Amino acid sequence: MADLRPSPVIALNRAIAHGYAYGPVAGLDLLDAARAGGGLDSNPLALAVEADLVARQGDRSRAAGLFRQAAATVGSAVERRALLDRADELSPYGRMRHPGRGSAALSSAVSSAGSRQPAVTLGYPVRGRIRH
Incomplete structure (x- = not known):
């Protein structure tokens, strides 16, 4: 799909898939490449993807901060709550x-x-x- 119709969102999805298939480092590398063009600058889900991959690397504190950062930029209250709940799961004090x-x-x-x-x-x- 990335070859047929390249877009920042498809590149983001590829980073997610590679993160699960080949590990968080591979996903973060592809996420950095996807962000390079600037097409994901205003996309809070890119921050959430980074947070998830960072959490899977073991850096819970940094991941919680990234989830909070993503929550501050989403427009939906439901998405905000889900992101903050994920941050809470990763925070040492809930x-x-x-x-x-x-x-x-x-x-x-x-x-x-x-x-x-x-x-x-x-x-x-x-x-x-x-x-x-």
Whole structure:
């Protein structure tokens, strides 16, 4: 297909296929080549593909950042949520990276005694007071 009708999207799909068939390094090499023409500059899915390949290489932190970057540029709320969920899966602290999505990172909770204590939620929203 790439020979019959070359396009940036077909090159992106080829990078994905090679990434699965021959490993993430092969996919990333083809992705770099596909991006060289500039046709994928505004394509958030190219970032998502890079994130997936980087995750498969083992760099979870960088991959999570790339998924967040892709999520910031998509127009669809459903796609944004899927990309952020994927970033959360790769983050060491889960949803703590997205406090605006209803979860809290290291928030301060007021106990019944009135002292401030950190509440580590590990992806669960903090609601109300935490009592110890």
